[in-house]
Amino acid sequence: MSTRVKNRMTDEEKVARYRDRLTKEDLVEIYRRMWFARVFDETLYDLKKKGRLRRGNVYGSRGQEAIQVGTSYPLRPTDFVSPIHRDMPIFVFKGMTTRQVMCQVWGKANAPSRGKDSWSHMGDLKLGIIHSTSMLGSTIPVACGVAWALRLDGKTDSVIMTYLGEGATATGAFHEGMNYAAVHKLPIILIVENNQYAYSTPIELEVPTPRVADRALGYGIPGYTVDGNDVLEVYDATCAAIEHARAGRGPSIVECVTYRLQGHADHDETRARQYRPVEEIEMWEKRDPLPRFREYLLSTGLFTEEELPTPPPDVVAEIQDAVEYAIRSPDPEPHTALEDIYDEGAGVSR
Ligand SMILES: Cc1ncc(C[n+]2csc(CCOP(=O)(O)OP(=O)(O)O)c2C)c(N)n1
Numbered sequence: 001m002s003t004r005v006k007n008r009m010t011d012e013e014k015v016a017r018y019r020d021r022l023t024k025e026d027l028v029e030i031y032r033r034m035w036f037a038r039v040f041d042e043t044l045y046d047l048k049k050k051g052r053l054r055r056g057n058v059y060g061s062r063g064q065e066a067i068q069v070g071t072s073y074p075l076r077p078t079d080f081v082s083p084i085h086r087d088m089p090i091f092v093f094k095g096m097t098t099r100q101v102m103c104q105v106w107g108k109a110n111a112p113s114r115g116k117d118s119w120s121h122m123g124d125l126k127l128g129i130i131h132s133t134s135m136l137g138s139t140i141p142v143a144c145g146v147a148w149a150l151r152l153d154g155k156t157d158s159v160i161m162t163y164l165g166e167g168a169t170a171t172g173a174f175h176e177g178m179n180y181a182a183v184h185k186l187p188i189i190l191i192v193e194n195n196q197y198a199y200s201t202p203i204e205l206e207v208p209t210p211r212v213a214d215r216a217l218g219y220g221i222p223g224y225t226v227d228g229n230d231v232l233e234v235y236d237a238t239c240a241a242i243e244h245a246r247a248g249r250g251p252s253i254v255e256c257v258t259y260r261l262q263g264h265a266d267h268d269e270t271r272a273r274q275y276r277p278v279e280e281i282e283m284w285e286k287r288d289p290l291p292r293f294r295e296y297l298l299s300t301g302l303f304t305e306e307e308l309p310t311p312p313p314d315v316v317a318e319i320q321d322a323v324e325y326a327i328r329s330p331d332p333e334p335h336t337a338l339e340d341i342y343d344e345g346a347g348v349s350r
Pocket of ligand 1 (some may be wrong): 086134135137138164165166167168169171193195197198199260264
């Protein structure tokens with residue numbers, strides 16, 4: 001069994017309970033967003049299986065919703081985010097519409113990448129979204145560039161959050177980027193979604209230290225390890241890292257320990273049940289972050305069962321509407337294939 005679980009906060013600092021400032025409305029929104037991520041995932045897997053979605057792969061995030069929501073919730077509109085392949089719902093949480101994201105998945109002409117990609121290679125500078133790059137780890141050097149741009153523009157209150165799987169922390173780009181970010185005290189928050197596997201490679205063949213966040217020691221920066229299936233624990237550590245960055249004290253690593261309940265992508269479902277023990281999958285199913293958060297909310301006495309539907313009907317309706325909109329949207333015209341692939345000189349305006 002390859003699971004390495006460390007459900008504890010960092011050894012370095014006791015993290016404050018930022019969660020105490022969340023209102024009832026915040027808690028409902030966090031609950032809603034977690035369900036949004038779950039329904040988004042289930043819908044796409046289902047439609048892919050039925051042949052109604054024929055483009056690309058679906059990289060699921062079932063079981064990782066607490067990370068997507070707990071980390072992105074404290075971001076401000078003026079902050080930047082660079083999600084990776086497993087984080088499609090974060091594009092919506094940072095301001096893209098669900099319709100836009102679905103059009104991207106279906107590769108439609110009106111999608112952010114205008115049909116040239118069907119997954120996470122899309123961005124929007126006005127919304128503070130930097131597109132992901134397929135080369136694992138390379139979002140960190142890109143984040144360093146964004147952080148420098150913010151500094152040069154005098155936007156010292158903004159931060160950039162970027163995401164990685166634990167496997168990506170074994171790349172040269174990770175080391176070069178983190179070293180650079182730490183030396184220059186850049187306002188970067190690195191979220192490591194430690195879901196125990198990089199494709200079929202288990203954690204013990206990826207990272208030699210007990211915690212992935214131990215890598216932070218090499219850069220002299222804070223490293224937090226939290227239970228990635230507990231949205232409020234994720235939220236607390238992320239807020240601490242954001243506060244650190246906004247204060248000009250540099251980057252942090254927040255390792256969220258979780259489990260990839262599915263295959264690497266939809267094409268890997270059968271094999272993923274062969275390279276991972278069934279008991280391991282079953283154990284993590286029991287730690288599903290959604291029922292856990294619901295139980296917590298009910299235990300506060302602030303909510304009735306009816307106030308916490310599973311799933312919230314408006315979430316299902318929003319996703320259904322976006323799917324139908326994407327399906328009836330136009331495909332890109334062949335002649336557009338060579339458009340928008342090279343900036344002829346206007347440069348990137350900030
Ligand atoms: C530099 C590089 N090496 C290999 C790949 C191929 N690849 C794509 S996703 C993946 C696994 C990534 O694992 P991890 O970083 O743990 O993230 P996860 O997919 O588990 O969320 C691999 C090996 C790549 N995209 N980039």
